[in-house]
Amino acid sequence: MTDTRTIRIEALRFNPETDSEPRLQRYEVPFTPDMSVLQGLQYIKDHLDGSLTFRWSCRMAVCGSCGMMINGRPHLSCETFLRDLYPGPVRVEPLDHFPVQRDLAIDQAGFLDKLAAIKPYIVSAKERPLSEGPSRQTPAQLDAYYQYSQCINCLLCYAACPQFGLNPDFIGPAALSLLHRYNLDSRDIGWSVRADAANADVGVWECTVVGYCSEVCPKGVDPMHAVNENKVNSALDYLGVKRLLGGR
Amino acid sequence: MKLKRSQEPIFWLLFGGGGTLAALVGVVLIVITGILVPAGSLPPDTMSFAAMHAFAASLFGKAAIFLVITLLLWHGVHRMAATAHHIGLASAHTAQIVLRGFAALATAACAYLLVGL
Numbered sequence: 020m021t022d023t024r025t026i027r028i029e030a031l032r033f034n035p036e037t038d039s040e041p042r043l044q045r046y047e048v049p050f051t052p053d054m055s056v057l058q059g060l061q062y063i064k065d066h067l068d069g070s071l072t073f074r075w076s077c078r079m080a081v082c083g084s085c086g087m088m089i090n091g092r093p094h095l096s097c098e099t100f101l102r103d104l105y106p107g108p109v110r111v112e113p114l115d116h117f118p119v120q121r122d123l124a125i126d127q128a129g130f131l132d133k134l135a136a137i138k139p140y141i142v143s144a145k146e147r148p149l150s151e152g153p154s155r156q157t158p159a160q161l162d163a164y165y166q167y168s169q170c171i172n173c174l175l176c177y178a179a180c181p182q183f184g185l186n187p188d189f190i191g192p193a194a195l196s197l198l199h200r201y202n203l204d205s206r207d208i209g210w211s212v213r214a215d216a217a218n219a220d221v222g223v224w225e226c227t228v229v230g231y232c233s234e235v236c237p238k239g240v241d242p243m244h245a246v247n248e249n250k251v252n253s254a255l256d257y258l259g260v261k262r263l264l265g266g267r
Numbered sequence: 268m269k270l271k272r273s274q275e276p277i278f279w280l281l282f283g284g285g286g287t288l289a290a291l292v293g294v295v296l297i298v299i300t301g302i303l304v305p306a307g308s309l310p311p312d313t314m315s316f317a318a319m320h321a322f323a324a325s326l327f328g329k330a331a332i333f334l335v336i337t338l339l340l341w342h343g344v345h346r347m348a349a350t351a352h353h354i355g356l357a358s359a360h361t362a363q364i365v366l367r368g369f370a371a372l373a374t375a376a377c378a379y380l381l382v383g384l
């Protein structure tokens with residue numbers, strides 16, 4: 020095909036079980052204008068080096084599994100196109116601040132604990148019998164939390180967050196955005212359910228408003244805003260006036 | 268996960284109060300005391316000892332001076348501590364304690380001096 024060009028992809032290789040340190044491996048990859056970085060990696064795996072390890076599933080920016088550092092910035096590799104990075108080279112590395120499992124695949128276990136800590140599900144005041152039918156919300160009630168519900172747990176925001184880099188215990192941008200998402204949902208009890216996580220020293224107070232999380236989010240979520248709304252909530256809670264002034 | 272309540276809200280509220288006050292009166296004060304008075308654009312006795320003393324001796328003056336000095340100071344030390352942390356100083360935590368200690372001492376000194384006026 021006439022519009023096939025070649026670009027160099029430099030991938031970080033690391034197997035913690037056998038390697039003492041990571042190294043970059045270079046691959047010359049033919050690509051067409053419709054190919055993403057993920058497809059470039061799949062080409063490598065299929066044709067050049069079957070041992071290269073990376074995660075992916077949906078290929079359409081929905082599942083959140085293909086996040087990696089591309090030329091030093093956190094991106095979803097399925098929606099980053101090789102044509103935009105031509106003439107290259109394209110450096111791909113695992114997401115910053117996470118332990119590496121193998122090559123570009125990071126260990127997400129720490130994040131899953133944090134997610135559990137913020138209770139990422141609706142906690143309602145009373146059990147609702149099925150006979151009552153679906154819970155209804157007004158468009159305004161949906162708007163209140165909609166953007167935060169778009170999070171796909173891709174962890175780009177953690178790779179962007181310098182505070183998470185300094186303190187891996189920080190609950191972090193995505194989990195705190197989801198805390199806000201459920202607190203804002205009219206079907207949920209709200210603040211009191213998740214106050215201990217927000218108020219914690221590893222909760223909202225670890226954030227110093229750098230804001231890079233909101234810049235790299237591929238789904239238009241604004242974690243910095245969620246965290247800072249909850250600094251206000253947490254401060255009101257600290258003073259014992261959250262119920263009086265802060266609403267639900 | 269172990270969750271321990273943070274004491275940060277106290278300092279954040281002082282920081283926020285100082286930031287608001289700085290935005291409202293900080294620039295105005297710099298323009299008046301740093302530019303207009305030295306340049307002679309305002310009446311010469313605007314900042315005379317007598318005028319300033321009378322202001323500082325009034326209840327409103329005491330409150331205004333106390334709030335402007337201490338809240339702006341707490342705002343400033345919060346920013347400096349955050350900067351120490353951002354640039355990755357190994358001693359950032361110590362810096363935070365020293366800066367907050369300084370702000371606390373200065374707050375006490377300010378109150379003491381104003382009450383004695």
Ligand code: FES
Nearest residue numbers: 078082083085097
């Ligand atoms: S492969 Fe699912 S988000 Fe990229």
